[in-house]
Amino acid sequence: MLRRLTTPLLIFVTLCITTLHGCQSSVSQYKRVDSYALGTFAQVTCQTTHPSAEITRLIAEIDAEAKASMSIFDEESRLSRINNNLTDSLDSHIRFNLTLAARFNELSDGYYDVTVKPLTAAWGFAQKSEERQNPNIDSLIEFVGFSKIAIHGDVVRKSDPRVQLDFNSIAKGYVVDLLAERLQRLGIDNYMVNIGGEIRCKGINPRGGDWTIGIETPYDGNFEQNDIEKIISLTDCGVATSGNYRRFHLAENGDKITHTINPKTGYSTASNLLSATVIAPTCAEADAAATMFMAMGSEGGALELAKRCERELGWQYYFIYARDNEYHIEASESLK
Secondary structure (H helix, E strand, O other), X not given: OOOOOOOOOEEEOOOOOOOOOOOOHHHOOEEEEEEEEOOEEEEEEEEXXXXXXXXXXXXXXXXXXXXXXXXXXXXXXXXXXXXXXXXXXXXXXXXXXXXXXXXXXXXXXXXOOOOOHXXXXXXXXXXXXXXXXXXXXXXXXXXXXXXXXXXXXXXXXXXXXXXXXXXXXXXXXXXXXXXXHHHHHOOOOOEEEEEOOEEEEEOOOOOOOOEEEEEEOOOOOOOOOOOEEEEEEEOOEEEEEEEOOOOEEEOOOOOEEEOOEOOOOOOEOOOOEEEEEEEEOOHHHHHHHHHHHHHHOOOOOHHHHHHHHHHHHOOEEEEEEEEOOEEEEEEOHHHO
């Protein structure tokens, strides 16, 4: 059930976590475990009798499993081997994410597309060095489009061998969900999982209430993680934010090139939509949806689709726009 209500981040701001000596004895078993996954921070806060080392080990296991499957930076990963036409065999992680990506591709009329890798790589956002290029869009966009792939059981078929997949818009949320599910298997019912600012939470926090999260102010280069635009309380859901205020660079002519690429045009989305936060049943859905809305931007009908998804799917949204040198908010009523 949704209540009241990473990379662009959501900030966990609830109190009484790192030091529990001042909390009541009924919540003395809450622990916070800080680790590292998917190239960013991983934080688990949960009520459990399991040792912290066990949670740390679980994070490391899921991180290794996810990278071996879906990393575009590891040439030996399953996804890289698919991209390089060394295999067409899917594992459970890739099959799940492709199936979910198909749903978002249809929902967005093609604005959300995981075949965008040739474009993100050419613009310098899908490789370790992030070398900036001046891509020939016309020569690349013919290899982009979800209709160019087909799933047949545990096999993916590509209509052209140059079609490549990039799950950076969905994989982090999916891994958050994986970790949350593994915690639940351990009998942990009160938790918050936060990987790079993408979050899944359940139950209650150490003070007995909903989990508290801050949505960052989306100004260019905001790496402080403490400049908060809005604080929200939530539980039993996933939440993710996408924005173009961290990962971007400037072209020679001064144009801002962001990591959110419009697969229909091949260029970064130019929009006054600065960040999109989505609350959904799972973090994978929230992750994909936030990216989808940023790719659509204000011109592509992001707000209209967000309102429709709220009516039909129960999602909630919090959009921050730039308007007349000020921030303008469009949000679900429960988040205003």
